[in-house]
Amino acid sequence: MAYRTKPLRPIQLIFSSSAFALLLLLTLGTVITLWLHADIGFQLLVSDWAIIKFTIFQALTSATISILIAIPAARALSRRKFKGRQVVLTLMGAPFILPTIVAILGILAVWGRSGYVSEFLQKIGNDPINIYGFYGVVLAHVFFNIPLATRLIVQGWTAIPVEQFRLAAQLGISTSGIGRHIERPMLRTVVPGAFLIIFLLCISSFAIALALGGGPKATTIELAIYQALRFDFNLAKASQLAMIQFSLCAILGSLAIFITKPINFIQGLDHEIERWDGNEIHHKIFDILVLLIVCLFLFLPLFSIIIRGAVPLFTLPALVWIAALNSIVVAVISAFLSVGMAISMSIFIIKMSYKLPIMSKAMEIISFLILASSPLVIGTGLFILTFPFISPFTIALPMTALVNAAMSLPFSLRMILPAMTNAENQYGRLADSLGMNDWARFNIAIWPRLRRPVGFSIGLAAALSMGDLGVITLFAPPDVATLPLVMYRMMSSYQLTGAAGVALLLVSLSIILFWIFDRGGRLEHKIR
Amino acid sequence: MNKFTTLAAGLILTLASPALAEKLPKLTVYTYDSFVSDWGPGPLIEKAFEATCACDLNLVGAGDGAALLTRLQLEGERSEADIALGLDTNLTAKATATGLFARHSTNTTNLDLPIDWADDIFIPYDWGYFAFVYDNTKVTNIPNSFEALINMPDDFKIVIQDPRSSTPGLGLLLWVKQAYGERASEIWSGLSPKILTVTAGWSEAYGMFTNGEADMVLSYTTSPAYHIIAENDLTKSAAKFEEGHYMQIEVAAKLASSNQPELADKFLDFMISDKFQSIIPTTNWMYPAVIPSEGLPVGFDKLITPSKSLIINSNEAQEVRDEALAEWLTELSR
Amino acid sequence: MSIKLDNVKISHGKFSLQADFEIEKGKKIALLGPSGGGKSTLLSAIAGFKTPDSGRIFFENTDITSTPPAKRPIALLFQNHNLFPHLSVRNNIALGITTTLKLSLKEIETIDKALLRVGLDGLGNKMPSELSGGQQQRVALARCLIRKQPILCLDEPFAALGPALKKEMLDLVQEIAETTNATLLMVTHQPDDASYITDQTILIAEGKAHRPVTTNKLFANPPAALAKYLGN
Incomplete structure (x- = not known):
């Protein structure tokens, strides 16, 4: 009981609330930004219905x-x-x-x-x-x-x-x-x-x-x-x-x-x-x-x-491979970010569920919002928000990683939250009775039960990020590209054959990334 | 330790060298994605201009032509862009109305366009005609007008792009409107069964066509030139329509907020010079705005030449567009 | 003779277990040994959940080695998950009579009698989640009772219960086994449980299931493997 009623540590609070803040910013935040930026009003028409x-x-x-x-x-x-x-x-x-x-x-x-x-x-x-x-x-x-x-x-x-x-x-x-x-x-x-x-x-x-x-x-x-x-x-x-x-x-x-x-x-x-x-x-x-x-x-x-x-896979120009590298880096970073956010949000939601169950449910719903959000609205909203402060080019890749992480968050959270709830229910009291500190508690009681869903989530998030064009089109700096961006550019320059090669590369890399992390989560796994 | 510091110093120097280059004045040009891609004109044009300007030309891809204008509207006066390159005449009136663009000082009297050009903000750099492209080994009975297309056999299918999300799609909308005026609805109603599907962008439609999904695709009269010149493939042709073909004229302009106005003017001059113009045909696969001194590349002679060039005055484009779009939506939603 | 395992060998990954013994009808047998020693594996093989790599299993001289679980003369009780959470107590027991859950009045009466026998009179309409852990096991026992199978297998059924409650349950099991005249096989790692109700004990350790030995004698003079387990 001790742990559940104990307030969040400042660091946990910072992590989890920034994850929530990011989600809200990307969903409702970008929509409101657009609304505020609009200079003409608008009424829905019959055709819109x-x-x-x-x-x-x-x-x-x-x-x-x-x-x-x-x-x-x-x-x-x-x-x-x-x-x-x-x-x-x-x-x-x-x-x-x-x-x-x-x-x-x-x-x-x-x-x-x-x-x-x-x-x-x-x-x-x-x-x-x-x-x-x-x-x-x-x-x-x-x-x-x-x-x-x-x-x-x-x-x-x-x-x-x-x-x-x-x-x-x-x-x-x-x-x-x-x-x-x-x-x-x-x-x-x-x-x-x-x-x-x-x-x-x-x-x-x-x-x-x-x-x-x-x-x-x-x-x-x-x-x-x-x-x-x-x-x-x-x-x-x-x-x-x-x-x-x-x-x-x-x-x-x-x-x-x-x-x-x-x-x-x-x-x-x-x-x-x-x-x-x-x-x-x-x-x-x-x-x-x-x-x-x-x-x-x-x-x-x-x-x-x-x-x-x-066939075209083997004759792809060098810049495709550089873009592939960019994509992999962005994918891996965004996947770890996504899972990190999911873990800190899960801690938050579980703690909340003891005190403010409605609040905790509401947070779960917020995590779903991003599934229904429009990538273009997110991109445009972020653009309006960041443009006055920083050149879009310098933040293109970090922004892509961040948005991709948020996009895969609903899946990561769906996997990690129940696993953590279960681990908490089964071993939380034991951990408390042994007087474990927060770190030992996570490391010994919770983490072994999270490995598998975390591995799967990182894999899925990385694969999703690989294939997503994301916001990079809006922020695209002159000389940095991701694989999907290169593929679209090739297609719009009549390079359809080459683009087919890039597509195959993209799919293969996504599956390999997914496989590696999913497998990593299952290694040394002795829990049934 | 010494080894490490030398390595680190070397690394820092290499990393810093682009920063040293930035001492040169920097000219930022926003354009569409396919312009900056390695298969587009971007890299060659950057090299050619930088050889003469003592500057750093920074080409930025910002989606397609429509996205480019949106981007500039979002950025407003704070934009880093000095030049916007890649709008077309359907957008220029709207672009002018934003007040973001400045007048040019370039002499445009020697342009080789099928129409007269008199715009004191925008300068054309290339142009083309929209057309339906087909595989001449598969299609033998080639429609020579929209009405002939309507009367093609039932299983003859075309792919077009959505005017709400694509430049060629909008071009076709205005093409039909310009050619048929009041009868545009009727034409769309007739075309409807021939339209296999409508795609969001050009790439999906062209990909579907090359995969054999449709008999014709909406593209440009110059599309076959790519296949002829780059792939030595003579099987793609554009169908010549009696009504004439709608034109797309791609333009560039200087932004009023540019902090390099002279350099920007220099670039606009360069844009209709022989160097720039000779790069365009085989990289952007459009007609150059000024015929290069060496003439058009071999292969362009095999393209069709429309008997009539259609274009709607950019000031009317917005209004015509809205009306035509409503008709299009009504007829194709049936 | 009730059950006979003839040179049975079961393996599961690196683990393997050998068994060659007979069990007399009506005896109460404990399967005792360290955890991971193969007690549950042996029970799984007898109940039909695991097919032996080699050897035969007989029930009253009939070869049941490849008989599906449902066709074996066995009623089984696990440590947990014995009840379907969405079915009422009565329906959970009814599964021992018919899996269609369409009950005659007489059958309902039988079920209520069984409930009375296990001390849960009148709780037939409750859902499993409304019962305590001990009560849930009683429901499962009631089902074993009405199935009247000649063999009753228990896989550490009361490991989670307190000493007093466990004794009560063991008494109940003994009573049920005696009224239905069933052979009882009970997996346990508690020597006390073994000596409390069983006649004989099968020691399972180090990859081998030993022949059944009278429980009291066994504890009086434990062989090396048992001594090691008991910590003597």
């Missing part, structure tokens, strides 16, 4: 379908042992970190008019498929988000105590009974959180929604923000639209956090699978089919990226 409706509808549909596919996929991954399972799990993260333009071309290589599917259909005498439209938007978002949804739901399965499956096996509970008594209650706690995250990610989609949506019918709020900022220089409208994104986030975030239990990420994914159900042949066939279809769906576009990029 149509955009808002479309944005919400496509996000709801995309999130629903992603989850509906992710559930059987996660079940198959959780109850089947097979060679390469870990590889599948790692590679499944790839779509999520693809830069949008690469993802669009990858998806079209499979589903487009001249894609693999259409080619096959034409060979057997059918018309090519036309995915452009609402279905295209949903297809692309599902492609992006199935991996995340699956990963989140697999975590739920892994968190079920093995005794429950043994008990079920003992009592002869059928596969469907296990579904009813063990799996469905678990899903009820995991799915709402996963749904929320994916919904928010789909809300702020823009280039993908437009390109696969087939035209201005598929205009999202984010595109309207882009238009307001770039085309009309209407800061008031941009900030108002950004506020709508935040409101959606806040409403759904509150629902998810207050109604459901948080997702428990604590357990690793590679502990031995012990299952005695699902042995009937139709279950096996179903699982194999699900995994096969999901893997094909996710990996075929990646395959096309490899095919296109493999």
Whole structure:
């Protein structure tokens, strides 16, 4: 009890409150900055409401379908042992970190008019498929988000105590009974959180929604923000639209956090699978089919990226490699920053939860806001804020690292907070009774239980940062570039072949970074 | 220890040397990303200008043309920029209205533009025509007007860019408006089934086209020149439309807040000189504003020449744009 | 003869365990030994959660080596997670009769009787989270009671309970085993528990499960491995 009631040390207070301050600054702060900077007022038009409706509808549909596919996929991954399972799990993260333009071309290589599917259909005498439209938007978002949804739901399965499956096996509970008594209650706690995250990610989609949506019918709020900022220089409208994104986030975030239990990420994914159900042949066939279809769906576009990029990868000019180095440095720094913020915020939230539970929940919601925020608004807002004091060029890379760190914070926090809460509940009192000081307490009682989620979070944050164009476009100094920036510049100079090579390099580096840190978190790991 | 100090001193010297170079007056030019990239004109132009100006030319990429103006509006009078290079005539009226730009002192009488130029702030450095580009080994029945395009078979598809987020997209919007006026809505309604999709930027659209996703893509009449000259690929052509083609004229201007106004003037003069202009065709893949003394590079002769150049007076562009955009949104949202 | 392990070898990573013994019907057996010695592994193999690398397991002369857990004549109690948190106490027990949870009046009566037997009369409608740790184990015992399986396996079921409560529970287990005439297998690392209710003890240490020996005799004259464990 001693620790919980003890006030935060000054240093903890500084770290955690600056993390919160940064989040608030990047989300609400930038929006308000835009609002204050605006010299004309603005009223939402009828056409803007149509955009808002479309944005919400496509996000709801995309999130629903992603989850509906992710559930059987996660079940198959959780109850089947097979060679390469870990590889599948790692590679499944790839779509999520693809830069949008690469993802669009990858998806079209499979589903487009001249894609693999259409080619096959034409060979057997059918018309090519036309995915452009609402279905295209949903297809692309599902492609992006199935991996995340699956990963989140697999975590739920892994968190079920093995005794429950043994008990079920003992009592002869059928596969469907296990579904009813063990799996469905678990899903009820995991799915709402996963749904929320994916919904928010789909809300702020823009280039993908437009390109696969087939035209201005598929205009999202984010595109309207882009238009307001770039085309009309209407800061008031941009900030108002950004506020709508935040409101959606806040409403759904509150629902998810207050109604459901948080997702428990604590357990690793590679502990031995012990299952005695699902042995009937139709279950096996179903699982194999699900995994096969999901893997094909996710990996075929990646395959096309490899095919296109493999040859140019070896003839990339030197500046690409320098940009790659910049990207790696920014990615690693931003990943450590992200996790550092997540840890200090978790300490803060846990301490708060004893005194001011509402406050602690509110802080969790704030951490979600950044998911629904517009990168362009963040960039522009930061630009307005920093420009009077410092040249944008000198802070381009640090700013990119900082914003990328904040962007991945919701994921890091989702993983670290529950792990820390658990460690605190299980070992906090023991640590207090042993009279451990704060450092020993963290080092001995808490950290061993955080290693795994921290490794995973650093990996994910680094990979996300690698693929993100971030705010560097706004701050771009003349001679410093990141990999995504080089790729976009090559594309706009007709260097499409070279850009395909850069895309492959980008994806490979992201996956390698993710793998290294995720693995690092699991080394010397003896906790089950 | 000695070794270490020598090394450290060496390092400091190397690091400090660019700082020494900064003793030279510095001219900062904001432009779009593809201009400064290693495949664009930036590096060559920097070298050429620095050879004559006894200055440090600092080229800064700030997104695309529209982002460039936004950036300058955000920075206002405190901007480090001395020159903005890369706006086009659709933006100049809006740019002038910000009051951020200063009059130029350059003699623009020898420009080789299809139209007369009389602007006392902005100076053109290159120009091009928007056009639909196709693969001449795949498309044989080439549409020669928007109406012919409308009447193409059902499975003939084009990719265009969104006028709200892309310069060529806006160009097409004004192209149709200028060519058809009152009938623009009708043309868009006819084109709608031919439009496979609308992308946010040029790169997505052009990437989709080169991957074989669409039969034609909205780009420039000069795009095939890139494929011919840089890739020795003769399969890409631009379709010549009877209505004429809408022009994009890219311009630069001096900022009123520049602390190097003379150097800026010098750069603007340099910009329409032979040195600068001869770099443009094969790096920016546009027509130079002044034909270089050696003429246009081989390959440009294979490009189509529109029979009519369309352009909307920059003062009207804003108003026409808003009306045309409304029509475009209505017709394509059906 | 109730259970026979014929030259069974189970391995798990670097760890391996050998077992070759028979257990008489109706006996109460303690599986005793240092932690990490393989007690739970042995129980897992008997219950069907782990397949032996070699050797056979028999129940009353039937080979059950590859019989799935549910088909084995065993009722099992773990240290925790014995109850499904979203099911009421009554439904948790009902799982021992039918997994569909559709109960006849008679079955409800049986369950309530079992609750009475374990001292939880009238708590059938409670949720597991409303009960104390000891009460939760009683619910799980009630389920074992109504399953009437010839073998009752307990995996350190009361390790978390206080001495008085533990004695009570052990008495209850003994009573249940005797009324259902079941063979009892109980994993423990507490010599006291072993001598309190069991007839025989199987010592599991250093990769080997020894033959069952009468518990009192064993403690009176401990072999080297046991002496080491007991700290004598």
